[in-house]
Amino acid sequence: MNRFAELLDRLAYEPGRNAKLRLLTSYFRETPDPDRGYALAAITGALSFRNAKPALLRELIGERADPELFALSYDYVGDLSETIALMWPVRPGMNHAPTLSEVVEALSQAGRSEMPALITRHLDALDETGRWAFLKLITGALRIGASARLAKSAVAALGSLSADDIELAWPGLQPPYEGLFAWAEGKGERPESGNPAPFRPVMLAHALEEGDLAAILPDSHVAEWKWDGIRVQAVGALTANGPVLRLYSRTGEDIAPAFPDLVEALNFEGAIDGELLVRRFGEDGEGRIENFNALQQRLNRKSVTPKLIADYPAHIRAYDLLAEGGEDLRGRPFMERRARLEAFVARLASPRLDLSPLVTFATPDALALARENPAGAGAGPDAAAVEGLMLKRRDSLYVPGRPKGLWFKWKREPFRIDAVLMYAQRGHGKRSSFYSDYTFGVWKGEELVPVGKAYFGFTDEELRDIDRFVRNNTVNRFGPVREVVHTAEKGLVVEVAFEGLARSSRHKSGVAMRFPRLARLRWDKPPGEADRLESLTAMLDRAAVTPEIGADTTGG
Structure with a gap:
């Protein structure tokens, strides 16, 4: 030890x-x-x-x-x-x-x-x-700056294997990994988990940076919508004891027990990569994908009631086929996998599974327009659940990790508001000496009401400045939490960027943000000039998001 x-x-x-x-x-x-x-x-x-x-x-x-x-x-x-x-x-x-x-x-x-x-x-x-x-x-809170990928790279460095070799063998293996170390050191065969429906390490995308867009052309790339759900892998197998279906998160955790409606609806042999969403059907029979706040009602549930399933029906929108039958397709080009996926989904004909459509474009400028206006570019009634675009090379193989130059994600510009810092709490690990977890609010009448929490988005220098402000302007303490001065005349205004918004009966403000982070510090602005709650409710009305979400973890 x-x-x-x-x-x-x-x-x-x-x-x-x-x-x-x-x-x-x-x-x-x-x-x-x-x-x-x-x-x-x-x-x-x-x-x-x-x-x-x-x-x-x-x-x-x-x-x-x-x-x-x-x-x-x-x-x-x-x-x-x-x-x-x-x-x-x-x-x-x-x-x-x-x-x-x-x-x-x-x-x-x-x-x-x-x-x-x-x-x-x-x-x-x-x-x-x-x-x-x-x-x-x-x-379970190591926070030592060493990722799982780095640790697997270190195992690979014991011999002649690559980090990808370790990633591909990893799913289903159990500690203490003696077979894995023996293989890495050239003393044994590649270990096998024995899982009939194994997880495959996911392929991830890089954020599109300035200068990348010019190279995204129809003859070399395809575009898809980036959906506001969670990445999953649905893997089916036929065994001597009957069919098996596992539903894995992007980290390889089997979350199938929380989604019995999907397990019952899907029966196939293969591995589908896609997005877990909530899809509701209206009286006209048309289905509509809801935003993340609806899906959140199904996540991390110890028990799943029939009412929960009926109110928030789970759905998979597929965008890649990793295996079909006993054939591994990850070493084939994306467009070949895509053609196989289209045929695969059509054969299944399940109301709980559909195909993520491709976004047609002729120029990079057309892609930019589609990103800003999904409804007008073919997303239709599902536009509220679009986060942006995924851009993929037509010839890209499916490889684990985040390889450069193959897949890009191009998220829509975030919403932004000016809010007032209300409470602060110490961080963890390297931030344990700094107040780095912040609660901020906007004006509702003459009072500030919390609308979100953030703990990233700032530089190290800004962290030190905020920490100094918190220590010098504390007006109350609640255990590890400090309340800082937040009047109309005195306080710290922060510009907050966030990806989405939903109504929430759980929070005093009535709204909840998705992925809020601090964009910049507004030392120049008095707190009385920060945004009002009406600004957020106006955003809600424009976005036409799902009304009244009762339980969420996005802050507010």
């Missing part, structure tokens, strides 16, 4: 990608199984311990330290794991310092009643850095 803790500590303070890669590769090369496999699982987010909750950690430190001192320390440090690691009473020689595999296996097997004593025993045995790493491990 101490060696793993040292790795995390060095990764957290190492800014360079190549240096991080060397650290990971060295660790995987020098650390034996199964410890290195569990380290890989931790860094890629493949570990979870359901009975180890932050509330339990607070209880444990509350029994060993003055609660008031802990509250003050936590407010200053801003990170739960770091605060507990620093404050935990040192008891030298209390217990044997565990290995990483001992920690993972014990936590995985421990019941709820056993967890407090187990966590206490490990905290007593470890040093300060070890305690920090242990707590980060069990809370």
Whole structure:
């Protein structure tokens, strides 16, 4: 465990990608199984311990330290794991310092009643850095600046494989990945998960940048709408026990249990890449794709009621075919896959699955017009669910990761408003010393009402400026949250950019934003001149979005 803790500590303070890669590769090369496999699982987010909750950690430190001192320390440090690691009473020689595999296996097997004593025993045995790493491990909040892709690249660097080789073999494998490491080092065969309906690593797009558009021409590229849903992969297989259908998120999590209506409606052998959406049918029999706020009512549900299914019917809009029958199509050009997809969807003839249409264009300027006016460019009644355009090379193969120059996403220009900073909270990881999570509001009559939360969009220099403003202008404290001055005469105005808007009965303002972020700081503008709630409701009326969304997580 101490060696793993040292790795995390060095990764957290190492800014360079190549240096991080060397650290990971060295660790995987020098650390034996199964410890290195569990380290890989931790860094890629493949570990979870359901009975180890932050509330339990607070209880444990509350029994060993003055609660008031802990509250003050936590407010200053801003990170739960770091605060507990620093404050935990040192008891030298209390217990044997565990290995990483001992920690993972014990936590995985421990019941709820056993967890407090187990966590206490490990905290007593470890040093300060070890305690920090242990707590980060069990809370699943590593935030060390090393992505899953980087960790897989480090595994590939143990031998002659590429990061894509590891990505393609990864789905369905389980920690501690001994077969994967043996294959990477040339000591074994490629591991197989045995899953009859496996996940395939997704292909991602780059944001279109200035200068890219001129090269997007009809003879080399196709355009599709970018839908406001979540990326999914529907994979079907025929087994000795009957048909199987799995519905994977873009990270490979099987979310099929939350969408039984889709599982029942789809029966095929192959793998479809597409967008999960909500599609409602009107009295005229015409279906209409709703925006993300409707889909959000179906996400992360532990139980799915018939009413929920009826009110928010799930739908897949397909835009790629990765496999058909037992044939892998990822190595074929996009246009060939597209032709196969069109025939595949037509044969299925399912009301829960349709084809994402191509957007016809003759010039880059025509694409720009379609992006700004989807309704006038063929999206019709589904235009409210369009985020922008996807631009794909006709000859592009389907490869994992985010390869350059093959696929582009060109999102529509965001909405923008001027709002007033109301509350701030400390961030996590490298931001734990800064107030970096912000709640902002607009005027409703003579009062400010919150309309959203944001924690990105600003530069490091702007973060320091906002943090200084928060500390110097705090008027109230609510645990880790600070209320800052926000009157018509005094306060900080921020320009907020966001992707969409919906009505929400859950929030005092009655609206909820999608993907809000800070676009710039308006030190020049008095708070009294910030936008009013009427500006947002006018945006709602123009967008004609779905009325009255009762539960969302987009802020407001």
